[in-house]
Amino acid sequence: MEDNRRAATARLNFLTLDPVAPQDVRPPILASWVRSRHWNLPADKITLPYVADPDKDLPLTRSAGPVLRRLHENLDGQPISVILTDRSGLVLQRLTADTELARHLDKVYLAPGFSYAEEFAGTNGIGTALDVGGPMHVFGHEHYAEDLEDLACAGVPIKHPLNGKTIGAIDLTCWRKDAGSLLMALAKSTAESIRAALLRDSSTRELSLLEAYLQTSRRLGDMVIAIDDDLLLMNAKARQSLDAGDQRAVLGHAAEILSHGGTETILAELPTGAWVRITGRPIGGRSGSGILQISPHSAGVDLRSQASGHRPPPRPVLPGLVGRSAGWLGSSREVDNACRARQWVVLSGERGVGKVALARAAHHQNSPGGAFHIVDAARTGDGFAAELDAELADDSVQALVIRHAECLDADGLDSLAEALYGVLERRPSTPPWIALTLTCENGDTPDLGELLTLFPLTVDVPPLRHHIEDVRDLVPHFLNQLSHGDLTCAPDTMQQLLRSSWPGNTAELCQVLKQVVVRRRRAGVITPADLPARTRAVSRRSLSQLEALERDAIVHSLLANGGHKGRAAKSLGMSRATIYRKIHDYGIQSP
Numbered sequence: 001m002e003d004n005r006r007a008a009t010a011r012l013n014f015l016t017l018d019p020v021a022p023q024d025v026r027p028p029i030l031a032s033w034v035r036s037r038h039w040n041l042p043a044d045k046i047t048l049p050y051v052a053d054p055d056k057d058l059p060l061t062r063s064a065g066p067v068l069r070r071l072h073e074n075l076d077g078q079p080i081s082v083i084l085t086d087r088s089g090l091v092l093q094r095l096t097a098d099t100e101l102a103r104h105l106d107k108v109y110l111a112p113g114f115s116y117a118e119e120f121a122g123t124n125g126i127g128t129a130l131d132v133g134g135p136m137h138v139f140g141h142e143h144y145a146e147d148l149e150d151l152a153c154a155g156v157p158i159k160h161p162l163n164g165k166t167i168g169a170i171d172l173t174c175w176r177k178d179a180g181s182l183l184m185a186l187a188k189s190t191a192e193s194i195r196a197a198l199l200r201d202s203s204t205r206e207l208s209l210l211e212a213y214l215q216t217s218r219r220l221g222d223m224v225i226a227i228d229d230d231l232l233l234m235n236a237k238a239r240q241s242l243d244a245g246d247q248r249a250v251l252g253h254a255a256e257i258l259s260h261g262g263t264e265t266i267l268a269e270l271p272t273g274a275w276v277r278i279t280g281r282p283i284g285g286r287s288g289s290g291i292l293q294i295s296p297h298s299a300g301v302d303l304r305s306q307a308s309g310h311r312p313p314p315r316p317v318l319p320g321l322v323g324r325s326a327g328w329l330g331s332s333r334e335v336d337n338a339c340r341a342r343q344w345v346v347l348s349g350e351r352g353v354g355k356v357a358l359a360r361a362a363h364h365q366n367s368p369g370g371a372f373h374i375v376d377a378a379r380t381g382d383g384f385a386a387e388l389d390a391e392l393a394d395d396s397v398q399a400l401v402i403r404h405a406e407c408l409d410a411d412g413l414d415s416l417a418e419a420l421y422g423v424l425e426r427r428p429s430t431p432p433w434i435a436l437t438l439t440c441e442n443g444d445t446p447d448l449g450e451l452l453t454l455f456p457l458t459v460d461v462p463p464l465r466h467h468i469e470d471v472r473d474l475v476p477h478f479l480n481q482l483s484h485g486d487l488t489c490a491p492d493t494m495q496q497l498l499r500s501s502w503p504g505n506t507a508e509l510c511q512v513l514k515q516v517v518v519r520r521r522r523a524g525v526i527t528p529a530d531l532p533a534r535t536r537a538v539s540r541r542s543l544s545q546l547e548a549l550e551r552d553a554i555v556h557s558l559l560a561n562g563g564h565k566g567r568a569a570k571s572l573g574m575s576r577a578t579i580y581r582k583i584h585d586y587g588i589q590s591p
């Protein structure tokens with residue numbers, strides 16, 4: 001009781017930025033409060049992300065189920081809730097016999113589908129135990145969120161018995177007034193029983209997988225990978241021979257082979273241009289579990305180079321950007337050259353195509369470390385004008401992007417031209433490099449009037465559907481950034497992404513992958529079912545660049561002719577029959 005009062009005072013002092021006496025709060029709790037403040041969490045209420053349909057078909061839930069049910073029965077109606085979460089703190093299961101406690105837990109969202117990760121719920125038994133990687137009890141006012149002050153929680157991370165990775169957490173929660181030291185002892189012994197159950201359930205299959213993996217690695221000296229639910233083993237040969245992008249591609253093919261029974265052999269081209277032969281062998285009679293043997297396939301390389309005199313595809317020209325299609329590389333080179341020559345440039349294209357990204361990368365390539373700033377003309381009120389003045393007055397700025405110039409009206413464009421002439425007068429020998437971006441929709445390019453005399457070059461940045469093949473590079477690039485390489489994309493998922501028309505371009509692709517990463521919350525391979533519904537509105541096949549251009553021309557013509565197909569066909573010089581066929585073939589929704 002005394003401890004709780006001291007914790008309450010310490011918490012209040014902490015929240016009001018007053019000094020906290022070290023003896024009043026345990027160090028791991030204080031450290032967690034600091035992290036909670038860093039996440040900008042409100043201390044007076046709890047708001048948590050919710051996943052409507054969390055994936056509960058995991059080895060953890062299968063093995064933990066009987067252990068949790070036994071414990072729940074033994075608790076015999078006592079007000080203690082037994083909670084299982086995945087490794088991110090997402091609640092998968094809750095067993096509570098006491099209705100009053102259950103009602104309270106519902107009120108604070110300690111229920112399946114809600115995440116009790118520390119970054120959302122602040123200091124608590126689940127998230128903080130997962131964060132520190134060991135058992136953690138959090139008592140009453142030690143919780144960061146006021147809503148949790150009547151509860152006591154004892155959380156213990158659960159580590160996989162074979163690979164040692166944290167795969168979830170067990171938590172026992174009761175009323176603060178009922179808590180005692182036995183709560184933690186019980187949580188620890190439950191975690192131990194779950195580990196034993198996991199070992200028992202997985203040992204037969206995983207040990208035979210491990211044996212097959214070791215035998216294959218020793219015998220053949222090839223690259224070998226073993227895959228099972230939560231287990232991934234890759235031998236040194238595979239790790240050394242394949243770079244991160246190639247590893248991800250191989251894992252995607254491996255998942256595909258294993259999901260079809262695992263006995264196939266395929267030839268695959270990897271992102272670096274190397275060809276490999278991948279042979280699968282299922283283990284344990286389950287799809288998704290088996291050994292993959294990977295060997296370099298020189299015939300593939302020879303075939304390619306003999307057939308078309310192919311060289312490995314060109315590398316991206318600008319740092320931090322990916323994409324090797326001719327259209328994207330052409331724009332990249334133009335922006336790079338303009339930046340090197342300090343020539344001011346207009347970057348024009350649909351929303352999210354990568355205009356700012358190109359300007360930033362060109363600047364970093366040509367003036368590494370130099371100050372690069374952005375001002376956005378879409379800002380309302382006087383915000384833009386004031387910010388622009390400040391940037392132009394700052395002599396340390398070496399590169400400036402003026403974004404969304406299409407938002408300026410005629411007066412705005414005049415003022416901008418005047419301000420830019422001013423900077424040329426003031427810094428005639430060292431003006432900043434300036435790129436102006438124009439976001440154009442439906443092929444309309446706004447008129448920049450007099451400004452064009454200052455910007456002699458306009459680079460058109462193509463929409464993603466016109467260099468759709470770059471999706472193959474963009475997806476692993478974004479997944480690597482978003483999930484630190486924990487997630488890869490299955491080949492059929494990639495096919496679906498390649499067939500989408502991406503009206504929001506690369507920014508939309510990045511957004512979709514972000515959504516997938518947040519929803520999945522565990523490592524593995526992304527399947528088409530993981531993709532949000534909007535990516536399913538796809539054309540029946542992936543279109544070549546010419547076909548995509550033709551589809552766009554038809555869409556623009558239909559728009560310009562108020563949806564009248566006959567007139568649209570005439571203005572494009574095509575017959576009515578042809579336009580009808582193409583509208584159907586390209587899956588165009590008539591405007």
Ligand SMILES: Nc1ncnc2c1ncn2[C@@H]1O[C@H](COP(=O)(O)OP(=O)(O)OP(=O)(O)O)[C@@H](O)[C@H]1O
Nearest residue numbers: 321322323350351352353354355356357439506507
């Ligand atoms: N080739 C690429 N490689 C890696 N990332 C890219 C590439 N192209 C675009 N991106 C990323 O896509 C996102 C959108 O790009 P960016 O903001 O540059 O688009 P924009 O054309 O300037 O958009 P808007 O018209 O809306 O202002 C950014 O996160 C950017 O880093």
